[in-house]
Amino acid sequence: MPIFTLPGQAPYVLTAPESLATPRLLVFRDRVERNLQRMQAYLEEVAPASGYRHLCPHVKTNKSSLLTGWLQQAGVGYFKTTMREVEMTINAGAQDIFVAYPLLEHDARELAHLVRKFRQIKFHVQVGSLAHAEILQRIGRNEQVTWHFFIDLDVGMHRTGIAPEDAFSLYAHLAKQNEFIFAGLHGYDGHIHHATAAERRAESQRAMEKLSAVFQHFRRERVHIPRVIVAGTPAFRFDFEILHKALGDETLVQVSPGTWIFWDSNYERLAPGEFEIAAVILAQVMDIGQPHRLTLNLGHKRWSVDSGPVRFFSRPGLKFVSVSEEHTVLAHEGTETFQIGDYVLLAPHHVCPTINLYEEFSVIGEHGEIEIAASPVDGRNR
Template sequence: MITDSIMPWYVPPGAEGISTPALLVYPERIEENVQRMLHMVGNDPLRLWPHVKTSKCRHIIERMVAHGIRRFKGATLPELEIALQAGATDLLLAMQPSAAIAGRLLDLAAANPSARFHAVVDDMQTLHRLEALTRKRNQTLTIWVDLDVGMHRTGIAPGPEAAALIETVAKCPTLETGGWHAYDGHLHQSSVEERRGACREWSRAFKQWLASTPLLKDHPLPLIAGGTPTFPMHAEASDRICSPGTSVLWDAGYAEHFPDLAFEWACVLMGRVVSKPTPESLCLDLGHKSVASEMPHPRLHFLNLAVDAFLGHSEEHLVVSSPEAPRTPVGTLIYAIPRHVCPTVALHQELLAIQEEGEMVSWPVAARQRRLNF
């Protein structure tokens, strides 16, 4: 528990007046994480193409833009919209667009002619549909071929069909060739060397394929590679564009599994003890609606409460057993780091930004919606 004489970094001024559950963010820690991201790529912002799915918040993206990072990717159109509002110049839709989404993407592009729009593709039928749509609307779209390098979720395996996609893009007057996009989210080894070795394995196979394909060998293209776990590995290759996401806020899951990544926790979930069902247990207002719950417990790493076991979790409530329960009254504020921050943020309408001078500002999580203006 927190006493009056101890005020940890995560406790905001006037905490008792904040309604819970609440998601707190700390701009100075976000700043440290952004600077760390830049440092890892030699302070070259052109080597970063961050994913905005973690924050879904214009104010956080603005802090990256202030450092010269102007290319972002998102899985939804609202994520691209808020990146535009923050000052982004290049927007990549990292989810292969359906016909309906493609039309909305081009509407967004038409309304923002000074920005460049990109999309990933792993399917020839989708590529032909995008070509026909851009030709009909007299618009251009930059295409990145999405490669499956082992995750087997999306993408096309390096081979003749992938080469055919790139060749087809080059022949379409309304489509521009971006390059290759490869997400290796299946690589989550805690050991740095094991992760590096697995990353090198697919990278080596990719390079061998390029070298064995004359057209690709003679016309090298950019590669957007990885997410956060393999960020350090791709950062070591100066010809790659890195695409971290979680690093801007960080979470308990990545902190546990990837201790080599020295990012700061910049997002804290605040709740309260709302009931004491037994002398050894506490009920908190941190139900499924406030924290990502797609994984088994522990779903939270508590900062000011020792927890022995998770006894129950429902929409509004989380019941835990704690040795501190007898001396923890109803109303006690509890602080925790989400195990998975990205979907946790999506559950909240706002982030409460705790400024260094103690001021608290509401930052809307606008891109949690499926549709904004387009």
């Protein structure tokens, strides 16, 4: 029975690789389940017995109604999405969806239709400027939809969001309009990718101080903030610890990591062992050319190169040489023998865009059996 090893991970067992066409995206169910348990334990270190109340995971990593359904079965009740994953998240049965992406005209109209169609689901949007507010207001009026909105704060990433010092005046403007109901504050600190935990904690402190200052301003103005949503995977433990202490119980503090559910070699490098690599790619040696070189039947149409090449392979001594659309060339030290058709397991370096490159994945059970041959990545490419 083939057993594959990846650095720092428990062995991956796969009983019948020959029944799968490669390259193939595989999701190991027991690893996802352990990641879920770990997530709950991390949250409960800060907020004992709270379950997943403080989690609003971004589903852009899994993009799958199957996985989003697993999250719900585990007890997760809040979800963060971009417009691309909204329908998938609805199909998975979610009841609370925050579309954390500034909505331009077309997307806002599309979401308004979904809000009207699925009245039992609580949808939330973000607003980070008067221009975004104006789009939502116009469409809200035309479509007779009221928007539950989070103020999107720029807490240091400088990608979207309003400067913290301007947040209250944006809120005050929206509070006067009938089309808007205040849901809370959103501050994604995706700039926190620093190499050490100490640096990440310090950056998290800086970002959460900005958010806390806004919170205090609202409090002075006697405006209740129902919810605050922050963080991706690298900073969520720090952000949660800091904010939960700072904001108290009257505001629901939630963290919104996405990558943790599958983990990848990029985050494993930052925080070894924090979660397990649950989504991997099965490829095969398709040619052996030069001495100590081999070529896999997989290229960057099937693994994302945006944050660098794959580094974790299931055979020792393999080193990345080059990648093109359909091929990956690797070097080896000559101590291992390779044959055409050999299986190699790879851990994506950046799992979110890698998932987006697959139409479907197979679910592998605890003993290496194929539990589900093909489950769609139904939140992709829309």
